[in-house]
Amino acid sequence: MAAVRENIESSLAARIPAALSPRLHQATELLPTGIAEVDALLEGGLPLGGLVEITGPTCSGRSTLVSSILAGATRHGAACAYVDVADTFDPLSAAAIGINLGRLLWVRAGRTEISDKQVWASLDRALRATDLLLNAGGFRVIVLDMGDVRAEQVRRVPLASWYRYRLQAEKSQALFLLLVQTPCASSCASVVLHCTEAHERWEYATENQNGLPLLTGLQYGVSADRKRASAREFANPFGKKPVSAAQTAWKRTTLWAR
Numbered sequence: 001m002a003a004v005r006e007n008i009e010s011s012l013a014a015r016i017p018a019a020l021s022p023r024l025h026q027a028t029e030l031l032p033t034g035i036a037e038v039d040a041l042l043e044g045g046l047p048l049g050g051l052v053e054i055t056g057p058t059c060s061g062r063s064t065l066v067s068s069i070l071a072g073a074t075r076h077g078a079a080c081a082y083v084d085v086a087d088t089f090d091p092l093s094a095a096a097i098g099i100n101l102g103r104l105l106w107v108r109a110g111r112t113e114i115s116d117k118q119v120w121a122s123l124d125r126a127l128r129a130t131d132l133l134l135n136a137g138g139f140r141v142i143v144l145d146m147g148d149v150r151a152e153q154v155r156r157v158p159l160a161s162w163y164r165y166r167l168q169a170e171k172s173q174a175l176f177l178l179l180v181q182t183p184c185a186s187s188c189a190s191v192v193l194h195c196t197e198a199h200e201r202w203e204y205a206t207e208n209q210n211g212l213p214l215l216t217g218l219q220y221g222v223s224a225d226r227k228r229a230s231a232r233e234f235a236n237p238f239g240k241k242p243v244s245a246a247q248t249a250w251k252r253t254t255l256w257a258r
Helices: 002-012 038-039 062-075 091-098 116-136 160-174 231-235
Strands: 051-055 079-084 106-107 141-145 175-180 191-204 213-226 246-253
Touching: 038 246, 051 062, 051 160, 062 079, 062 091, 062 141, 062 160, 062 175, 062 213, 079 116, 079 213, 106 116, 116 141, 116 160, 191 246
Parallel strands: 051 175, 051 191, 079 106, 079 141, 141 175
Antiparallel strands: 191 213, 213 246
């Protein structure tokens, strides 16, 4: 059998190298989110070279999570890009969180508050810019922020676009973050993070609870769905796979309560 196998592989070597030999899959490099609870949920972080959807309603912590990822990447000198469809990115708040603005390319695609035609024009500009950034290479993290665009408008983007972006991200080994209200990339997404509406934490200045309460922080909930098999699963196909839709919670304390 070994001689037959060697004979077959030698005859196919020009077209299919090592045709009958098992291929070794390298472990996917992970980029930490900077939030311990979320990194534990993801077993280390988000996969470089993949498309990751971060979904959730307004005030669900999705933007805070993206900012934490960008802060960690730019702090270590990596170049990142932020494609802003609705012009909602605040550079002053980003700098306060820890994002190095000198390492961040901010692409302002327009505003989405007037007519459907203008909304689609902004989306079209954002998609073209994303295409150029992924093809250019050199970016560690690329964010496409469509969080303030209605779900029915986002669903107008062809699935072929997300498939192309995934292939481009894999080629350039960039982490492509898609920030939306509801999932839209289907099986093109390596990981989907679902953020839930935040819960406020209030405290009174005095023990007898007199006076007005003070907002001291927010608690966020997030769950993770793995859409595509990881390299670890390929390496050990009979091992235990990650649990789908695993959940965790994380907190943020306000500046005045620290």
